Amino acid sequence: MLNKLLFHHFPNIKSWLTRLQYEFVSTLNLKKDVLFMNFGYTSHHQGLEPIALAPEDEIHRYPMQLYHHVAKHIDWSNAAALEVSSGRGGGAHFIMNTFKPKSYTGVDFSTRAVDFCREQYGDIQGLDFHQGNAEALNFPDNSFDVVVNVEASLYYPNITKFYEHVRRVLKPNGYFLYTDLRYEEKVAIWHAQIKAMGLKVIKEEDITDNVLKAMEMDRERRMQLVDKYVPAILRKQFYHFAGLTPNSPNALPHLDNRRYWYFVLQKA
Ligand SMILES: C[S@@+](CC[C@H](N)C(=O)[O-])C[C@H]1O[C@@H](n2cnc3c(N)ncnc32)[C@H](O)[C@@H]1O
Numbered sequence: 710m711l712n713k714l715l716f717h718h719f720p721n722i723k724s725w726l727t728r729l730q731y732e733f734v735s736t737l738n739l740k741k742d743v744l745f746m747n748f749g750y751t752s753h754h755q756g757l758e759p760i761a762l763a764p765e766d767e768i769h770r771y772p773m774q775l776y777h778h779v780a781k782h783i784d785w786s787n788a789a790a791l792e793v794s795s796g797r798g799g800g801a802h803f804i805m806n807t808f809k810p811k812s813y814t815g816v817d818f819s820t821r822a823v824d825f826c827r828e829q830y831g832d833i834q835g836l837d838f839h840q841g842n843a844e845a846l847n848f849p850d851n852s853f854d855v856v857v858n859v860e861a862s863l864y865y866p867n868i869t870k871f872y873e874h875v876r877r878v879l880k881p882n883g884y885f886l887y888t889d890l891r892y893e894e895k896v897a898i899w900h901a902q903i904k905a906m907g908l909k910v911i912k913e914e915d916i917t918d919n920v921l922k923a924m925e926m927d928r929e930r931r932m933q934l935v936d937k938y939v940p941a942i943l944r945k946q947f948y949h950f951a952g953l954t955p956n957s958p959n960a961l962p963h964l965d966n967r968r969y970w971y972f973v974l975q976k977a
Contacts, residue, residue: 727864730950731819737938741829744799745772747860748890748952748962748969749923750916752778768930769799771923776800777807778919779859779886782912782973785810788854791878792816793843793871794861798826805836810855814848816841846874853878857886868899872906876976879908885974888916890967900970908974920969924952924962932959 734746749771753759760777762770776799785808795801795815805813812835817823819840826838841847843858843865856875865871875885885908891899904910924931931951939947945956954960 728818730946732821733943736821742768742934742937744797744802744829745769745776746796747772747775747800748920748964749927750775750778750919751923751926752919754922755919771927772799773803774923775859775888775920776803778916779857779888779971780804780808783855783884783886785855787811789852790814790855790857791846791848791853792857792859793841793846793875794818794858795822795826795838796861797822798830798838800857800859801826801836801838802830802833804857805833811835812837814839814853816843816846818842844870844874846878848878850877851880854880854883855886856883859888860890862887862889863891868902869905872902876906876908879976881976883976884911885972885976887974888969888971890917890920890964890969892965892967896968896970903972903974906974908976910972911975912971912973914971915968916971917964917967917969921962921964924964928953928962 751759751771751774759770760774762773766773785804788810790804790810790813792801792813792815795817798815801813801815804810815826815836815838817838817840823838823840830836830838843862844867856879858875862868862871879885887903931953932948935944935947935951935953948954952962952964954963
């Protein structure tokens, strides 16, 4: 309730509190337990095969599947890609390994997250990370074939500035691969803002059920992570952060009446 109130009426305060939360997360010594910070995706309940993963990647299956779903609809050969809000770099690394773009640049405002990514993935050619703000991207016009953004734009106080930068840095025919969630009553406005970018809509899909199912499958692991790393006094807040019900983390996860959407957009 408080979260929703802040989101609707005080987006700057909400954004600032969220930054604090992410900065706090990056002070924890999460090591390789946490390489992703999204709610995940699955389509196994719709009869589709899960993606093949190396045994050591199994613990990241659901967040990896979200990146796979986001990335799979375009041709990545020879692409120069930018990910805005790359977090702890798991998605960047996964896309680099799986879809093999020519280069992949991750940007995040958390310096600690960027330091972690550089340490973790510094030896992978073509993959690099920088500190930066989604609303003030520091790259030349027409410089990327693909821009990726996963579960992060809900925290940007001025979303249209972000969209302007995405449009500006994309090359002609470049793709914007975008997924995020919004409170149900805000979805129509959000979609109108996306359409106002002037990019061609190649694909748009409500993936809420896939995300909820993934959260259900991944609930045990998320609970264990919160219990392992977060001091007891902050645990309730972090259960919420991890998509669990704060007073009853064994209950089925929910998205607080939010809908999760996925878009493929192309600059004409
Ligand atoms: C929910 S996490 C998602 C991270 C990553 N995309 C993933 O799926 O693992 C949101 C990320 O957005 C970043 N973030 C929030 N506001 C930002 C901004 N204005 N500019 C750049 N990054 C931002 C946070 O630091 C955090 O790493």
